[in-house]
Amino acid sequence: MAYVDSLLSKCTSFSQLKQLQAHLVTTGIFQFYTCRAKFLDFCAVSSAGNLPYAAYIFRSITFPYKNEWNAIIRGLAQSPKPIDAVTFYVSMSRLPCKPDALTCSFTLKACARALARSETPQLHAHVIRFGFASDVLLRTTLLDAYSKCGDLDYACQAFDEMDVRDIASWNALIAGLAQGNRPTEALQLYKKMRENMEPNEVTVLGALSACSQLGVNKEGDRVHEYIKSRNLDCNVIVCNAIIDMYAKCGLVRKAYEVFNEMKCSRTHVTWNTMIMALAMYGDGEQALELFEKMGQTGIEPDSVSYLAAICACNHAGMVDDGMKLFDAMDRCGVSKNVKHYGSMVDLLGRSGRLDEAYKIVESMPTVPDVVLWQTLLGASKTYGNVEMAETVSKKLVEMGSNHCGDFVLLSNLYAAQGRWHDVKRVREAMKGQDVKKVPGFSYIEVGGTIYKFMNGDMNHPKWKEIYWKLDEILLRIREYGYVAETNYVCHDIGPEEKENALCYHSEKLAVAFGLISTQDGTCISVNKNLRICGDCHVVIKLISKIYEREIIVRDRTRFHRFKNGACSCKEYW
DNA sequence: ATAGGGTTAG
Secondary structure, eight states: OHHHHHHHHHOOSHHHHHHHHHHHHHTTGGGSHHHHHHHHHHHHHSTTSOHHHHHHHHHTOSSOOHHHHHHHHHHHHTSSOTHHHHHHHHHHHTSSSOOOHHHHHHHHHHHHHHTOTTHHHHHHHHHHHTTOTTOHHHHHHHHHHHHHTTOHHHHHHHHHHOSSOOHHHHHHHHHHHHHTTOHHHHHHHHHHHHHHSOOOHHHHHHHHHHHHHHTOHHHHHHHHHHHHHTTOOOOHHHHHHHHHHHHHTTOHHHHHHHHHHOSSOOOHHHHHHHHHHHHHTTOHHHHHHHHHHHHHTTOOOOHHHHHHHHHHHHHHTOHHHHHHHHHHHHHTTOOOOHHHHHHHHHHHHHTTOHHHHHHHHHTOSSOOOHHHHHHHHHHHHHTTOHHHHHHHHHHHHHTTOOBHHHHHHHHHHHHHTTOHHHHHHHHHHHHHTTOBOOOOEEEEEETTEEEEEETTOOOSTTHHHHHHHHHHHHHHHHHTTOTTTTOOTTOOOOGGGGGGGGGGOHHHHHHHHHHHSTTOSSOEEEESSSOOOHHHHHHHHHHHHHTTOOEEEEOSSOEEEEETTEESSOOOO
């Protein structure tokens, strides 16, 4: 069979593969099922192959042998319709030819790719029943399937229950936690792993991704140092992750250094990451320059590149450039998705061109999603357009959105115009419905330790000191005659309670904590749910002036650098 | 003796 292997490995196109099949049939080798299985596997999986053709051959076999089933299931698992692999698995398990560990492995891979949440535990039961539970590789696949389907608690449980874990098991859970919005736990696990074994390239990707999300540059630096000290292979994926980490931690310069000095050749992801990094800093010109350069280097901008470039225009207030790019996409045959429309709506909305933004929404070929309407609502609030805000709010309610921010934004808009009656009406509607209160939270890394703050948080051991600091800030801001006049975001209050609201913003808690713990010159805070805008800008600007500190705040989409009472972000928001 | 873990996006 080594003969068949060597012949197969020489096939680089489908026509060669068919020639080989003819050869195998005439020489009679093809009647041996081991040969057929090898052929099917290659045909179903390799780039020279063709899955439908493999399936066609498979159907002509009366009693397929186990490896032939496996070949087809493996091929289906990595096809665009992975769920079909599960269907095949089910048919197979009804036959005398029972699945083996590999069959389960391929099918679990299919579950992971198809996000088949209910099928994964069923496969888990089979794995136990068939007695494959001691197979480390299979259990890692299982763990990964749980985590990819969003059942991270099961993934953690699967990990805990393993009596033997190898590096891939650790990597699967670290990456799962990082991608599943649990970056703190991902980093904890990474640290725990280092006590037991040496991380490799894949491990650091999970750790870097977690650092990116948290915006913790000290920890990110440590991971980078580790990569260098252990001479881990700095392949393009690792470089991309490092660039992204520095960019999201407020160190674009370092990101750019890595981008310039990387030894391996750049991919789309590399360019896109760097363009997006510049976009987050509001450096529109450089981002567009890089976008141009990317094309010149022979890598045609893809859909994400355009998104990053439009986003750069968005953050730099370059409305015309953004519109040009948006139009260029159709000409260049690059597909648009809801994010491109979202960014355009934001771009037009932020510059006050609400009607044009609304037209963009109407021109969409797909149904606009919640985030898109929220963007438009935000812009309506900024520009005090009650009529638009009411239209958009209705849409949001129709879509069943029950996010507190949607109601609060409308309520704040009424409040800004002194329409307290309407404020009350919205607040009451909120109580009537099942509104999800999503607390904003922020992270700050001080002296290498990560702290998390939520609205009204009293969990930190130094919470009293932090609130004292906030009171002091409040007092000193009053001396400037500013008072927290516009500060009623996200709070269920009337005009008389406005002032107190200042204390409850998570990023302000984080800033106050950064001021107490003076080890760091800069302070990075990340707020995942809210956008730093309006009142927040005013308050943090003043803090930077009063305390002579540079404060960098990263919100969902961009960086805001506050220094000497000014913000580097263009302020048309 | 064919298998598990991986980077960018409003």
